[in-house]
Amino acid sequence: MARSSTIPLRSVLFFYALMTLAAGIWIYAARLPVTLIGIEGLVEAYFLGIALFVISLMLSAKFQWAKELERLFAEVLTPLSWPVIFLLALLSSVSEELFFRGAAQNQFGLIPASLLFGLIHFPVRKTMIPWTLMAVVMGFLLGGLYIYAGNLLAPITLHFLINFANIWIINQKYMSNPSVLG
DSSP states (O other): OOOOOOOOHHHHHHHHHHHHHHHHHHHHHTTOOOOOOOSTTHHHHHHHHHHHHHHHHHHHHHOHHHHHHHHHHHHHHOSOOHHHHHHHHHHHHHHHHIIIIIIIIHHHOHHHHHHHHHHHTOOSSGGGHHHHHHHHHHHHHHHHHHHHHSSSHHHHHHHHHHHHHHHHHHHHHHHSSGGGGO
16 A cells, blocks of 8 residues: 655645745734845855755765654655645745745844744754754855845745755655655
C-alpha cells in the first residue's frame, strides 16, 4: 500500500491564509511602508537560493543531525506532487515574508523579526533544534535581503526557492527509497 503524506493540506492553507490576513491588517493598521514588487535583489535572491540549497545538500550528506532533520521532514512532506510542493513553497514564502518582513520587521526591526521567525519554527522534538537555529539565521538573511532590495519580492523569491528545492529533493530522495522512512 502506498504511503501518503501526513501534511494536513487544508490546515496548512488555513494557517497561511490567516497569517496573510493578519499581516495585511497589521501593515494597513500601522500604515507600514511596504513595497511588494521590485527588481532589486532578485538576482541576489536566486544566487543565495542556489548557494543555500547546495549547503543544505552538503549538510545532509555530512552530518547526522542534518540527516535526522531531513528524515523527520520526509515523514511529513512525502509523498507530495510537484503542484503541491509548489503551492506549499509559494504559500509559506508569501505569507511568512508579508508577516515577518513586511509587518514585524517594519514595525520592530531586523533583530526582533528574525528571532520571532526562528520562534515560529520552534522544535517539537529535541532533534529539530538545529532547524530553529537555522530559521533564525534565515530570518537575518531574508531580513537583510529585504533591507537591501527595498521590496518583498526578493525575500519571497529566496524563501520560495529554498522551500521548493528542499521539499522537492526530500520527495525525490525518499520516494525513490521509501524503506528509510519505516
